[in-house]
Amino acid sequence: MSKIRTRFAPSPTGFLHIGGLRTALYDYLIAKKHNGSFVLRIEDTDQNRFVEGGIENIIDGLHWAGIDYNEGPLKDGNFGPYIQSECLEIYKKHAQELLDKGLAYYCFCTTQRLDEVRQRQIAAKLPPAYDRSCRDLSKEEVEKRIASGEKYVIRMRVPLDGEITFNDVVRGNVTIKYKVIDDQVIVKSDGFPTYHLAVVVDDHRMEISHVIRGEEWLPSTPKHLLLYQYFGWQPPLFAHVPLILNPDKSKLSKRHGDVSVESYKQKGYLPEAIVNFVVLLGWNPGDTREIFTLEELVQEFSLERIHKAGAIFNIEKLNWLNHQHILRKTNDELLKIVKPWFIQKGFTIKSDDFLLKVMELIKERVTVLPDFVTYSEFFFTEPTTFDEKTKAKCWNIETVQTLQRLVDLFEKLTTFDAPSTEQALRNLAAELNLNATKIIQPARLALTGMGQGPSLFHMIEVLGKETTLKRIEFAIKNITI
Numbered sequence: 460m461s462k463i464r465t466r467f468a469p470s471p472t473g474f475l476h477i478g479g480l481r482t483a484l485y486d487y488l489i490a491k492k493h494n495g496s497f498v499l500r501i502e503d504t505d506q507n508r509f510v511e512g513g514i515e516n517i518i519d520g521l522h523w524a525g526i527d528y529n530e531g532p533l534k535d536g537n538f539g540p541y542i543q544s545e546c547l548e549i550y551k552k553h554a555q556e557l558l559d560k561g562l563a564y565y566c567f568c569t570t571q572r573l574d575e576v577r578q579r580q581i582a583a584k585l586p587p588a589y590d591r592s593c594r595d596l597s598k599e600e601v602e603k604r605i606a607s608g609e610k611y612v613i614r615m616r617v618p619l620d621g622e623i624t625f626n627d628v629v630r631g632n633v634t635i636k637y638k639v640i641d642d643q644v645i646v647k648s649d650g651f652p653t654y655h656l657a658v659v660v661d662d663h664r665m666e667i668s669h670v671i672r673g674e675e676w677l678p679s680t681p682k683h684l685l686l687y688q689y690f691g692w693q694p695p696l697f698a699h700v701p702l703i704l705n706p707d708k709s710k711l712s713k714r715h716g717d718v719s720v721e722s723y724k725q726k727g728y729l730p731e732a733i734v735n736f737v738v739l740l741g742w743n744p745g746d747t748r749e750i751f752t753l754e755e756l757v758q759e760f761s762l763e764r765i766h767k768a769g770a771i772f773n774i775e776k777l778n779w780l781n782h783q784h785i786l787r788k789t790n791d792e793l794l795k796i797v798k799p800w801f802i803q804k805g806f807t808i809k810s811d812d813f814l815l816k817v818m819e820l821i822k823e824r825v826t827v828l829p830d831f832v833t834y835s836e837f838f839f840t841e842p843t844t845f846d847e848k849t850k851a852k853c854w855n856i857e858t859v860q861t862l863q864r865l866v867d868l869f870e871k872l873t874t875f876d877a878p879s880t881e882q883a884l885r886n887l888a889a890e891l892n893l894n895a896t897k898i899i900q901p902a903r904l905a906l907t908g909m910g911q912g913p914s915l916f917h918m919i920e921v922l923g924k925e926t927t928l929k930r931i932e933f934a935i936k937n938i939t940i
Contacts, residue, residue: 467486476718482672498529547651617640617682630699640682659692670698820913850938
């Protein structure tokens, strides 16, 4: 196999899209697996869609996900430039070559005329397409109209008869008749190339071996293959991956929720979980495994296991994967990524050791990183309000008397840890002929203000003797019966 070279070629229109990340991952994995090169190319020929900072956002998103490109902006190789707006002379030269060969032509149709043609076709229930009115203009007329200053675009000349068949790695053999293919614009009136010309020229000059992209580009592939044929170039292998869909089977869009990688980063999802989840949107390993690291995916991934059906974006599945990847992390790894969330909240952290103990107690309940803060707030702030439902269920005069007995017992303990406090509480329950939960529930309410939480006795150990006694006494005095 000759060297594999793949590319991710996004437009700088904002933050990295979830679908874009999947494409980048597939490109990265197949290149990495075969010791090839993964190229980042910025397709910014549509200047109307350009967003300031868009390139930086894309690079940051890839870096966050652990995807390191071999060539691209800020990392030059032998195939630059890697930003299309810096390659206009290259595209101009190739467009002229097609014009000289009679494989492209100038089109002077105005937007108004094209709209009128389109409306007539729709009214006649015909598929909207360019009517090729400029396809056979004489050389003299073309030169005259250009000299007079008329605006024009350049269109590729598509055969009127016949068909083209190509093999797609995901979809097998695909045949499309030329009669349904438009004479595509390849150079716009502003001199910028369209996607169709630029992508073919760039993929060829960058020696791209595999083009992996969304299935929405499948109808455009014959146009691209024609351009390869017109230039006399060997085309790459194509793999068109399934769409990512909302639960209602519509195409993933902002109307249904977040679609950018940045939004999930801000919500506290781990990059490992996002990568794991996104790769499974259209691919499977052929068995029941679901949890993968990026390194494991490099070994496992293959284009042949990409399926054709649309992939449902299931947020519950993402949440489950994020929880699993949190549990896989060591305490030191967790401390590094979780501590900033506590600092951002304004909590005073006694020590890293204290924070590690807190995190260990609650990580089984955590879905996203901010949950560490939400579920452990009572470790950092003393409760002044108490859950009404829990209070109604477990707080009464007998409760107050029992908790006062518990305070007396706790005060006498010389060792104040989970085993000793649990033994003291259970001894008291046995003495009073009570189920231990009758003391555990109100004690939890007094210490946290809530009815649920981590193991009471391990929580008491982390809080310490002074804080534990102070909070129970506060609750005894302030919770109304």
